[in-house]
Amino acid sequence: MTETAPDLDRLRGDAPPRNHDARTIAALTANPGCARRGLMDAAGVDKDAVARHLGFPAPFGQSQFAITRGNAFEAQVKADGCAELLTLLRERLGLDVAEVAYDDLEVVAGNEGRELRHTRTRRLLARALETGEGTLFDHPLLRLEIAGRLAYLEPDVIAFQVRGRLHVIEIKSFAVVDGQAEPEQVAAAARQSAVYVLALRRLAAELGHDPGRVSHEVFLVCPENFSNRPTATPLDVRPQLAVLERQLARLTRVDAILEALPGDLVFEPGDALAESVRAVEARYAPECMAGCEMALFCRDEARACGATGALGRSIRDDLGGVDTIATALALADGSLHPSDDLAETAAQLRAAARLRDEALLAARGGAA
Amino acid sequence: MSVLSSLARLRAASTGAAEPLATVRHCHLVDAPLVLVPLKLSGEAAAPLAVMLGAAPDDATLLVVPQPRNRDLRFAFAADLAKLVLNHIETSHGSVEELPPGKEGEERIRYGNAPQLLVPNRGGVAFLRLLGRSTRFRGTEGPYAVDPAVPVLGRWLTWFAERHDHPGSSLLHAMTELLRLHWATGQSSLEDGNLAALLGWIDPPDGLDGPSAAARAEDPVACPPAGPTTDPSFDNEVLAPAIAAYHESHGDPRALERLRAAVHGQVAPTWELMWRAVGVLRALPEGASVPGRWERDRDAFTYYHQTFGEAYPQARRDPPVRAARRLHDLERAQDAYDAQRAFDDPLVMAEHRLSGQAFGGLVTECEPDRLDETGKRPKLRPLLRIGTEDPVRLDPGTVVCNAARPALKGRIVEFDGGGVLLELTGGMGRRLTAEPGTVPGVGERVCFTSLSEGSWGAARFPDREDTPWTHGGPPAEYVPTDEDAEEDWS
Numbered sequence: 001m002t003e004t005a006p007d008l009d010r011l012r013g014d015a016p017p018r019n020h021d022a023r024t025i026a027a028l029t030a031n032p033g034c035a036r037r038g039l040m041d042a043a044g045v046d047k048d049a050v051a052r053h054l055g056f057p058a059p060f061g062q063s064q065f066a067i068t069r070g071n072a073f074e075a076q077v078k079a080d081g082c083a084e085l086l087t088l089l090r091e092r093l094g095l096d097v098a099e100v101a102y103d104d105l106e107v108v109a110g111n112e113g114r115e116l117r118h119t120r121t122r123r124l125l126a127r128a129l130e131t132g133e134g135t136l137f138d139h140p141l142l143r144l145e146i147a148g149r150l151a152y153l154e155p156d157v158i159a160f161q162v163r164g165r166l167h168v169i170e171i172k173s174f175a176v177v178d179g180q181a182e183p184e185q186v187a188a189a190a191r192q193s194a195v196y197v198l199a200l201r202r203l204a205a206e207l208g209h210d211p212g213r214v215s216h217e218v219f220l221v222c223p224e225n226f227s228n229r230p231t232a233t234p235l236d237v238r239p240q241l242a243v244l245e246r247q248l249a250r251l252t253r254v255d256a257i258l259e260a261l262p263g264d265l266v267f268e269p270g271d272a273l274a275e276s277v278r279a280v281e282a283r284y285a286p287e288c289m290a291g292c293e294m295a296l297f298c299r300d301e302a303r304a305c306g307a308t309g310a311l312g313r314s315i316r317d318d319l320g321g322v323d324t325i326a327t328a329l330a331l332a333d334g335s336l337h338p339s340d341d342l343a344e345t346a347a348q349l350r351a352a353a354r355l356r357d358e359a360l361l362a363a364r365g366g367a368a
Numbered sequence: 369m370s371v372l373s374s375l376a377r378l379r380a381a382s383t384g385a386a387e388p389l390a391t392v393r394h395c396h397l398v399d400a401p402l403v404l405v406p407l408k409l410s411g412e413a414a415a416p417l418a419v420m421l422g423a424a425p426d427d428a429t430l431l432v433v434p435q436p437r438n439r440d441l442r443f444a445f446a447a448d449l450a451k452l453v454l455n456h457i458e459t460s461h462g463s464v465e466e467l468p469p470g471k472e473g474e475e476r477i478r479y480g481n482a483p484q485l486l487v488p489n490r491g492g493v494a495f496l497r498l499l500g501r502s503t504r505f506r507g508t509e510g511p512y513a514v515d516p517a518v519p520v521l522g523r524w525l526t527w528f529a530e531r532h533d534h535p536g537s538s539l540l541h542a543m544t545e546l547l548r549l550h551w552a553t554g555q556s557s558l559e560d561g562n563l564a565a566l567l568g569w570i571d572p573p574d575g576l577d578g579p580s581a582a583a584r585a586e587d588p589v590a591c592p593p594a595g596p597t598t599d600p601s602f603d604n605e606v607l608a609p610a611i612a613a614y615h616e617s618h619g620d621p622r623a624l625e626r627l628r629a630a631v632h633g634q635v636a637p638t639w640e641l642m643w644r645a646v647g648v649l650r651a652l653p654e655g656a657s658v659p660g661r662w663e664r665d666r667d668a669f670t671y672y673h674q675t676f677g678e679a680y681p682q683a684r685r686d687p688p689v690r691a692a693r694r695l696h697d698l699e700r701a702q703d704a705y706d707a708q709r710a711f712d713d714p715l716v717m718a719e720h721r722l723s724g725q726a727f728g729g730l731v732t733e734c735e736p737d738r739l740d741e742t743g744k745r746p747k748l749r750p751l752l753r754i755g756t757e758d759p760v761r762l763d764p765g766t767v768v769c770n771a772a773r774p775a776l777k778g779r780i781v782e783f784d785g786g787g788v789l790l791e792l793t794g795g796m797g798r799r800l801t802a803e804p805g806t807v808p809g810v811g812e813r814v815c816f817t818s819l820s821e822g823s824w825g826a827a828r829f830p831d832r833e834d835t836p837w838t839h840g841g842p843p844a845e846y847v848p849t850d851e852d853a854e855e856d857w858s
Contacts, residue, residue: 178684
């Protein structure tokens with residue numbers, strides 16, 4: 001991911017690296033045990049292109065209506081130096097925002113280079129934390145250490161400074177109706193915001209400030225009811241932060257994954273691509289469908305080997321560690337003798353099979 | 369999810385066909401349900417794009433908003449939809465049953481039937497709920513006046529969506545939920561959310577098995593999604609150009625027809641699936657307690673229909689007393705529904721047997737005439753020993769009842785290796801010898817459970833004007849405002 005990682009750069013072949021974005025980060029916390037996703041993200045591989053080449057294009061098409069609406073809403077909130085946003089912060093949340101300065105960090109002197117942008121983000125935020133200058137910092141480019149590697153994050157958020165503290169403001173175009181929004185969307189937004197809060201906290205610490213200067217309270221700006229009017233809702237992301245920090249600490253180090261792989265492995269389009277991808281172990285669960293471009297490929301692979309995980313995490317949990325459907329069914333009909341650690345699961349399965357067959361038989365009128 | 373349903377999924381995955389999770393139908397199905405297949409515009413909370421609706425497979429009406437961003441067209445759509453839905457509601461209540469007068473001598477009636485709405489999935493229910501919310505406060509006079517039917521529709525849709533939350537109610541159902549209640553597939557619950565894939569496992573088209581039918585269902589070109597969200601490629605490649613063409617032609621009927629045809633192609637396959645699913649469900653025999661639950665549904669419908677004119681639109685948020693009462697009602701309904709399903713269906717009871725709350729087996733010993741003579745008067749207390757392999761997790765002293773005839777009650781005396789000794793306490797008649805046929809004999813297969821229906825009594829809640837200060841005191845009376853009536857809908 002960074003310039004100091006030639007071994008990872010090699011994995012991409014000639015393709016340019018991709019930054020982490022909201023989707024890869026969501027996948028990161030949703031499925032930290034997946035080596036395949038971890039490695040491909042760390043190397044900045046274009047998973048979308050890989051999946052398409054493998055014949056399993058990711059089902060993440062976006063409707064132009066949704067894109068238009070999202071962009072229009074964001075533009076409206078940010079118009080005239082974030083005039084509407086400031087009104088919201090002052091009136092709805094009762095924040096005392098006196099002077100206003102707006103800095104857009106998306107492009108630095110016509111250059112979109114990551115290092116340059118990150119340097120500018122650092123410089124401005126350092127000044128803000130020291131002097132209290134600056135209010136709104138749009139499109140900051142952040143860095144976060146993921147699995148032993150520094151990754152750039154491209155958050156579509158605003159860092160907002162008030163009363164000496166930095167808050168993350170996230171603009172989303174899903175509606176808040178009578179103070180309620182769809183729980184999955186709020187949860188996803190909270191998970192993403194937590195990543196940005198964490199990255200900002202690490203940055204503050206690097207700059208020699210108290211990480212607590214970055215607040216765990218983020219502001220979610222969404223359309224209100226059925227209108228285009230924005231409304232702001234404070235969101236406490238402490239639970240998500242705790243999960244994220246734990247997951248990041250537990251992530252298998254990419255170096256360790258890399259060591260176990262052949263030295264000439266490369267995720268380049270070509271006949272060997274599928275084989276290269278299969279060389280890295282995946283841990284598929286249906287939740288992957290929501291966040292990972294490789295999900296359809298991994299699902300196909302999991303189904304082909306009869307993995308219980310393809311049926312859902314709760315099933316795998318119910319089966320207490322039995323990995324394949326064939327094994328579970330053999331335990332259920334008694335044709336396979338369980339090892340000691342599976343004795344309890346096997347007993348449950350056998351009881352379930354007996355009760356199910358008895359009930360079905362009774363229902364067919366053949367009461368035994 | 370229990371090991372029992374997990375096992376059903378495993379078997380389905382290995383055979384390629386859905387496995388039953390129920391042996392009877394646990395929901396009511398009216399003769400002519402109103403099937404609705406709604407579509408909304410992507411990225412919007414509740415901007416309707418289209419709905420196909422009707423009460424018979426060959427009687428579909430397609431309503432389309434040719435420019436979903438146009439407020440007037442949207443309300444015209446809502447008015448058209450209102451007329452159809454309200455007409456269905458008014459024509460489905462059937463005859464009126466006179467009931468015995470209530471406690472205070474008031475007249476009570478119950479409609480002989482009620483309207484039933486069926487949508488493809490939970491998204492469809494959520495959409496109806498939001499459509500109800502966005503239309504029920506509208507004013508029918510003044511500068512933002514809408515057709516008088518629009519707020520009426522909003523209130524009814526809100527009511528149906530609230531009934532959907534009520535466990536065991538059959539007034540509004542999401543088809544995927546209904547099918548999942550009765551069958552397990554060999555795919556994950558995420559994929560079961562796709563109606564075409566789910567039905568593909570249960571009733572695959574000719575020449576296909578479950579997995580191949582489900583794979584076909586995931587191709588949005590062969591099988592357009594069941595809504596309310598449309599397929600993004602359809603939006604980008606077909607819908608957007610068609611809407612633009614309609615817009616630029618200033619309402620040219622040919623452009624409108626092309627747009628309607630495009631939308632029709634997206635909803636028609638789901639329409640077919642819905643009716644096929646209705647047929648599949650109808651083939652199951654109805655559970656014994658389903659008519660009783662439908663009677664509660666008819667009561668609820670009768671009450672709302674009768675008091676419709678006196679009430680305001682449902683509040684945005686329930687006031688405290690109403691919220692507490694509603695939660696209590698939902699919990700009671702859930703409890704009763706779970707128990708009733710188990711009593712109706714041995715396959716559901718098997719779940720409780722596996723979890724240890726029920727046990728079944730053959731009667732090995734029986735003492736039908738035993739009397740308990742320790743008290744002042746002798747009592748009939750037959751003893752029954754039941755041989756069972758089930759993992760029973762009930763303590764001695766627990767009161768249980770017979771699954772086949774819940775009136776027959778007993779108390780667990782002791783367990784020993786593979787058997788339960790039971791003392792029967794009730795449900796055998798009033799004399800000192802049991803009524804013939806009430807006490808199971810040796811060799812009979814029986815099942816006893818600690819489940820019981822209606823273990824919760826109805827709680828009493830204060831009146832609205834007596835809302836305690838801990839809950840904010842009595843809430844303010846609702847007065848409709850212009851602001852409600854003219855709320856943005858963009």
